[in-house]
Amino acid sequence: MQNIAVDILIIGAGPAGLTAALYSSRAGKKTVVLEGRSASRLSVGYEIENYPGFLSVNSRDLMDKFRDQARRSGTEFVRGEAIALSLDSNPKYVSTSDAFLEAKAVILATGRPLSREKMLPGEERLVGFGVSYCATCDGPLYRGLDVAAYGHSEEAAEEILLLSQMGCRVHWVTGKAKKGESPAKGIEEAEKAAASVHRGVEIKDIVGTKKVEGIVLATDGGERNLEVAGLFIFREVPTGLLFDKAGLKTDHRQCLAVDRFQRTNLEGVFAAGDVTCGGLQVVSAAGEGCVAALQALAFLRRSG
Numbered sequence: 001m002q003n004i005a006v007d008i009l010i011i012g013a014g015p016a017g018l019t020a021a022l023y024s025s026r027a028g029k030k031t032v033v034l035e036g037r038s039a040s041r042l043s044v045g046y047e048i049e050n051y052p053g054f055l056s057v058n059s060r061d062l063m064d065k066f067r068d069q070a071r072r073s074g075t076e077f078v079r080g081e082a083i084a085l086s087l088d089s090n091p092k093y094v095s096t097s098d099a100f101l102e103a104k105a106v107i108l109a110t111g112r113p114l115s116r117e118k119m120l121p122g123e124e125r126l127v128g129f130g131v132s133y134c135a136t137c138d139g140p141l142y143r144g145l146d147v148a149a150y151g152h153s154e155e156a157a158e159e160i161l162l163l164s165q166m167g168c169r170v171h172w173v174t175g176k177a178k179k180g181e182s183p184a185k186g187i188e189e190a191e192k193a194a195a196s197v198h199r200g201v202e203i204k205d206i207v208g209t210k211k212v213e214g215i216v217l218a219t220d221g222g223e224r225n226l227e228v229a230g231l232f233i234f235r236e237v238p239t240g241l242l243f244d245k246a247g248l249k250t251d252h253r254q255c256l257a258v259d260r261f262q263r264t265n266l267e268g269v270f271a272a273g274d275v276t277c278g279g280l281q282v283v284s285a286a287g288e289g290c291v292a293a294l295q296a297l298a299f300l301r302r303s304g
Helices: 015-026 059-072 135-142 154-165 187-193 239-246 282-303
Strands: 002-011 031-035 076-079 084-086 092-095 099-108 146-150 169-175 196-199 202-207 214-219 222-227 230-233 269-271
Touching: 002 015, 002 076, 002 092, 002 282, 015 031, 015 059, 015 099, 015 282, 031 099, 059 282, 084 239, 099 282, 135 154, 135 230, 146 154, 154 169, 154 187, 169 187, 169 202, 269 282
Parallel strands: 002 031, 002 099, 031 076, 099 269, 146 169, 146 230, 169 196
Antiparallel strands: 084 092, 092 099, 202 214, 214 222
């Protein structure tokens, strides 16, 4: 587990996050961008005709320029998904599956919020009480016990192997793959390590009031209960859930509430770009990233 201490931590590597990183780094502050596995929508590669200074520019090329400029200014990049936020403190702390980051100020630029509809029934209620997104963090708590793992990505295969090595009896629920989706690497090895594999099966419900006691599987033959002490979910963590648990104010769309200076309700925490559901344009995201960085720098000056 890496321990990283910075002046300004920026979560998200889209136009808002990279612009904020450019301003922060150029001001001489140690800046880290935490970039998740899900790419910015600009990485798809389409033509943009309304970004100032360009009659037409490929979105992927523009992103490369943003990133290169931030890196040349001194920005460091760390790969990983934020799985826990502790922001109502000084300093502030953010955890990923293999890094623990400490920052004096944080800028949230995670992009368009994920809908709560993508969460499993009972997931929000039992996060931290048997529902986990990190094998490295919580796997040792379930040594010798039955746990379920949900997901069919390369990350899921790696984490299942890790849970098995920790002494957990893993029941792998793959979920249903998307049409045309290729099998992830490590699938066969993970299948051999798992106690059982439930292919193409979805989780209908998570059982338990105060802690995870089991899951309900939706199979072609009907519903089936599986008793487990924990559930590890390997997919992107719903940002709205993280924000709520961190004490950040959001609206009904899970958009972060900010003032005209990109300040959230938590001191030293700022937000920019699509996560605020503002202009939802590249140019407005970049502008908000600039404002957020300038305000974060002002906050550091005031706080000494």
